[in-house]
Amino acid sequence: xxxxxxxxxxLQQRPNDIAVRFQGKGLTFAEYGERVAxxxxxxxxxxxxxxxxxxMYSLNSARYLEYFLAVPWxxxxxxxxxxxxxxxxxxxxxxxxxxVVMIVxxxxxxxxxxxxxxxxxxRHVIYAGDGDTPQGMLNYExxxxxxxxxxxxxxxxxxxxxxxxxGGTTGFPKGVMLSHVNLLWxxxxxLMVGLGGDAxxxxxxxxxxxxxxxxxxxxxxxxxxxxxxxxVDLEAILRLISEERITDIMLAPTIIHMLLGWMDQHPDETxxxxxxxxxxxxxxxxxxxxxxxxxxxxxxxxxxFMQAYGMTELSPVATQLLPxxxxxxxxxxxxxxSVGRAAPTVEVRIVDPEGRxxxxxxxxxxxxRGPNVMLGYWNKPEATAEAIRNGWMHTxxxxxxxxxxxxxxxxxxxxxxxxxxENVYSAEVENALSSHPAIAQSAVIGIPDEKWGEAVHAxxxxxxxxxxxLESVQAHCRERIAxxxxxxxxxxRESLPLSGVGKVLKYQLREEFxxxxx
Numbered sequence: 408x409x410x411x412x413x414x415x416x417x418l419q420q421r422p423n424d425i426a427v428r429f430q431g432k433g434l435t436f437a438e439y440g441e442r443v444a445x446x447x448x449x450x451x452x453x454x455x456x457x458x459x460x461x462x463m464y465s466l467n468s469a470r471y472l473e474y475f476l477a478v479p480w481x482x483x484x485x486x487x488x489x490x491x492x493x494x495x496x497x498x499x500x501x502x503x504x505x506x507v508v509m510i511v512x513x514x515x516x517x518x519x520x521x522x523x524x525x526x527x528x529x530r531h532v533i534y535a536g537d538g539d540t541p542q543g544m545l546n547y548e549x550x551x552x553x554x555x556x557x558x559x560x561x562x563x564x565x566x567x568x569x570x571x572x573x574g575g576t577t578g579f580p581k582g583v584m585l586s587h588v589n590l591l592w593x594x595x596x597x598l599m600v601g602l603g604g605d606a607x608x609x610x611x612x613x614x615x616x617x618x619x620x621x622x623x624x625x626x627x628x629x630x631x632x633x634x635x636x637x638x639v640d641l642e643a644i645l646r647l648i649s650e651e652r653i654t655d656i657m658l659a660p661t662i663i664h665m666l667l668g669w670m671d672q673h674p675d676e677t678x679x680x681x682x683x684x685x686x687x688x689x690x691x692x693x694x695x696x697x698x699x700x701x702x703x704x705x706x707x708x709x710x711x712f713m714q715a716y717g718m719t720e721l722s723p724v725a726t727q728l729l730p731x732x733x734x735x736x737x738x739x740x741x742x743x744x745s746v747g748r749a750a751p752t753v754e755v756r757i758v759d760p761e762g763r764x765x766x767x768x769x770x771x772x773x774x775x776r777g778p779n780v781m782l783g784y785w786n787k788p789e790a791t792a793e794a795i796r797n798g799w800m801h802t803x804x805x806x807x808x809x810x811x812x813x814x815x816x817x818x819x820x821x822x823x824x825x826x827x828x829e830n831v832y833s834a835e836v837e838n839a840l841s842s843h844p845a846i847a848q849s850a851v852i853g854i855p856d857e858k859w860g861e862a863v864h865a866x867x868x869x870x871x872x873x874x875x876x877l878e879s880v881q882a883h884c885r886e887r888i889a890x891x892x893x894x895x896x897x898x899x900r901e902s903l904p905l906s907g908v909g910k911v912l913k914y915q916l917r918e919e920f921x922x923x924x925x
Contacts, residue, residue: 408591409563410479413627429469429635444556446477452554453531457482460504464488464519465512466637467614470535482560485569487615491889494521500572501526504582512536563587570785571617573719582785583719590624592778593722596750597625606631608655611644617723641669649680657689659828661860691715697738716746722779724750726814745813753777757808770807770817774799824853826861831892839887845873850903850911865894
């Protein structure tokens with residue numbers, strides 16, 4: 408199994424079909440394959456060796472799709488950059504993984520230059536924008552034009568395919584190592600529910616996210632068409648569904664809510680779009696309410712739904728709530744609030760702290776076993792051993808399983824907050840707060856938010872005689888962590904509730920907030 412296999416099949420079977428659409432322009436499979444092979448040749452000419460890491464620091468684009476296949480074609484390893492990170496976080500991930508080449512677009516060329524100036528590992532920066540090439544960078548299109556296509560390196564099986572960084576409770580991201588088998592097995596779950604060769608998929612969610620990347624892999628296997636939008640633009644999403652006859656899309660419930668809100672506010676513009684082509688909407692990060700699904704069915708009458716739950720360490724799919732399970736019967740029996748059952752080829756169970764399976768209906772930790780489980784964390788053998796025990800990936804998420812195998816999330820054991828579909832680890836925010844000159848102690852929890860699902864809330868104990876404001880706290884945090892991780896609200900206390908061994912009792916803080924807010 409290898410990630411470039413789908414492209415080889417499409418080059419053989421449908422070379423003149425459109426593979427990619429971006430900003431009104433199309434690439435056939437033959438043109439796409441030629442550019443992939445030439446970019447791979449350029450990377451090899453730059454000295455990129457087998458297994459070395461190549462990063463992409465960019466908004467969504469057709470060039471991002473070329474990067475996804477040219478890197479393994481060259482024999483190298485992917486490292487997509489979270490574009491919402493601070494410069495310090497990006498720099499850490501590069502030096503941690505010893506990334507040797509960065510491809511950067513117009514939006515991130517200045518941030519990329521700062522990272523390149525400070526990085527110990529980077530050897531080359533490639534400019535994949537449309538303006539003048541910044542000093543010290545190589546031009547993407549020039550490299551493709553000047554280098555001949557090369558043969559595929561055919562990295563495959565358990566070979567490392569990518570290092571995908573995810574937030575960590577230590578305050579620094581962890582590099583999740585995923586193999587070709589990991590990614591292709593996980594993508595197969597999308598193929599089994601109908602993401603076929605006639606699909607037209609809209610890449611609206613960020614391509615650095617493994618959720619969208621998994622859809623890319625599945626569509627590449629099936630030979631479907633990729634339609635790309637640089638980022639979440641509500642009007643552009645509707646326009647492209649209409650113009651490109653999009654059949655499949657993945658959106659977080661937060662974005663779905665915002666999209667419907669835009670449509671309510673712009674009825675005339677909405678009426679001009681023909682949205683009848685959309686057949687499948689995949690969502691994740693949280694269950695969708697029955698009311699939101701009913702509203703979506705009014706707008707997209709032919710639509711089917713699929714929910715996927717997982718994490719980067721699981722490539723990323725663990726469970727699915729399938730289209731045939733989004734019915735009124737599932738609303739009535741409450742299984743619509745579940746995250747579904749184990750995906751094909753995957754086992755899921757609920758365990759106690761010793762790894763013993765819990766009785767049905769009893770909460771515990773969600774553990775997953777299968778070919779989707781990561782190879783491990785980059786340069787973190789202890790963290791890998793803690794997470795993967797006897798072949799089971801211990802997710803740190805709490806949940807229970809009913810009598811028919813449906814999984815219900817009940818809590819996040821690692822104090823993770825999901826805000827707008829992004830994972831935020833409370834310890835990471837607390838580490839940023841700890842260096843604020845006025846703060847003695849802090850605890851971070853997630854609180855309900857109508858727009859984002861959850862918002863980051865900080866409870867702060869000040870140093871004697873010190874004062875601060877929300878604006879000061881946010882500015883301090885933005886220098887250290889991504890903006891979406893910064894507290895949206897704060898409150899001050901004289902002390903924090905502690906356990907007998909000195910741990911902050913966050914469940915008590917959450918309960919106090921619930922009572923106070925009603």
